[in-house]
Amino acid sequence: MVPTGEALPAETARRWLLAWPAIPLVNAYGPTECSDDVTHAFLSSPPASSVVPIGRPVCNTRLYVLDSLLRPCPLGIPGELFVAGTGVGRGYLFDSSRTAVSFIPDPFASSPGARLYRTGDRVRWLPDGSLDFLGRIDFQVKLRGFRIELGEIEASLRQLPAVRDVVVLVRQDSPGDAR
The missing domain is CATH 3.30.300.30 (ANL, C-terminal domain)
Structure with a gap:
């Protein structure tokens, strides 16, 4: 089962996994600007906390949790989620000003022209390498x-x-x- 589109409430995940223990949940997260899913969290047992992680990056995707100066945030420190990789779109059709704000040059890439997508989502890295969604920065x-x-x-x-x-x-x- 792949719930996506909204934050997955822990209670919903708990109820599903108790009712259908043989069918795991794949909590999917991703903005449309990045070919939709950019993370997956695989859940085979009910979550222990009240928050369901959004998971780890999918193939060909790099994720960065950055502060307001575009510096990487340490483990556990909240920042804005930026997405890089082949799934990142090129911008908004006929909206160059909005594109310039949301699709920025990727300072971490080795290939010229690579872009980062600024999601506006506030997240933090968890010790297991997955991401915790904390809300919006706007x-x-x-x-x-x-x-x-x-x-x-x-x-x-x-x-x-x-x-x-x-x-x-x-x-x-x-x-x-x-x-």
Whole structure:
């Protein structure tokens, strides 16, 4: 079973593996800009903690956890996840300014023209070599599989004549019911 698209709740993984112990979970993580999956975490027993790791890099993919100055973060220290390798896209179609921000030259590559994709996701390396997803470094949210830029919604609402100021957020009145 391969759950992907949203963070895998530990309780969901636990319930699956208790009900179907012969069918392991492959927790997949990856942005569309990088041919989708860039990590896999193989789970054959229920997770011991409340967080399910997103795993290790898939073939032909290099992952970097970098600080704000693009320096590698030590083991266990949170930073932003950057992706390199053959699966990284070349940019956004007809959007060169957004491409320049998200697809940057790869300072760790030996081949010219190599790119890093800046995911905007906050992660940390775990002692076993897998990654722990900690959330976003910006105000982008993912709701029912869709990426939503809360700032863009706020900017649009501020243009309405009757609106003086606005804050947009995701709320969860009951577990699993984000809106």
